[in-house]
Amino acid sequence: MDSSPHRISDVMTRAVVAVGRRTRFRDIVERMEEWQVSALPVLEGDGRVIGVVSEADLLPKEEFRDSDPDRLTQLRRLPDLAKAGAVCAEELMSAPAVTVHPDATLAEAARIMALRHVKRLPVVDAEGFLQGVVSRGDLLKVFLxxxxxxxxxxxxxxxxxxxxxxxxxxxxxxxxxxxxxxxxxxxxxxxxxxxxxxxxxxxxxxxxxxxxxxxxxxx
CATH class of the missing domain: 3.30.1340 (Histidine-containing Protein; Chain: A;)
Structure with missing residues (x-):
């Protein structure tokens, strides 16, 4: 009974597309479409993960495009209204990013995804540098x-x-x-x-x- 459980490093995707703080809204959408992903890590210049931009962060711009929300909606949806006016990743991203380490188990990553309601997690080392991304689909690979x-x-x-x-x-x-x-x-x-x-x-x-x-x- 000495075998170790599978780790995130065993299943994660190492070739990752990411964006910087100043990446523009349209460029973010284009990269999501090109790479067929629902979220992108946002990096500092040195490669540290500082946030994540997801489809959910982008949708308020369409939702509130031609609406005039009442005061109650403004109070309840203030963060979304702010994102509706955002033009770059720094203004759109959810921060701090929900991340996982390469040596975490698949079960640990699954629990984080379930509790934080996310589909993908940036994988970072001890200093916060991006190592890869793990998705729900990656976690299911073990069943193959x-x-x-x-x-x-x-x-x-x-x-x-x-x-x-x-x-x-x-x-x-x-x-x-x-x-x-x-x-x-x-x-x-x-x-x-x-x-x-x-x-x-x-x-x-x-x-x-x-x-x-x-x-x-x-x-």
């Missing part, structure tokens, strides 16, 4: 791991460690990401542990644990 790779990892890091001398061999079959465990083991208490550890292997979609405990007399 080959079945044989999943089975090999489970056998090596879980089954061979938990059950070094089973009553009979513990078998693992993985099909379409679903792992099926069969066989008899000496200690019934280890069955739920085995199922939990197998389920925690990144890329596993489901677990069908059919392990049974041997009789107390060893038969």
């Amino acid at each position: 791991r080959p079945d044989n790779d999943l089975a090999d990892e489970m056998r090596r890091d879980i089954i061979d460690v938990l059950f070094p001398a089973p009553v009979e061999p513990v078998h693992i079959v993985v099909r379409d990401g679903v792992a099926t465990l069969t066989g008899r083991v000496k200690d019934a208490k280890q069955i739920p542990l085995a199922a939990r550890l197998v389920r925690s292997v990144e890329g596993v979609i489901g677990v069908d644990c059919r392990l049974t405990a041997a009789d107390s007399d060893g038969r």
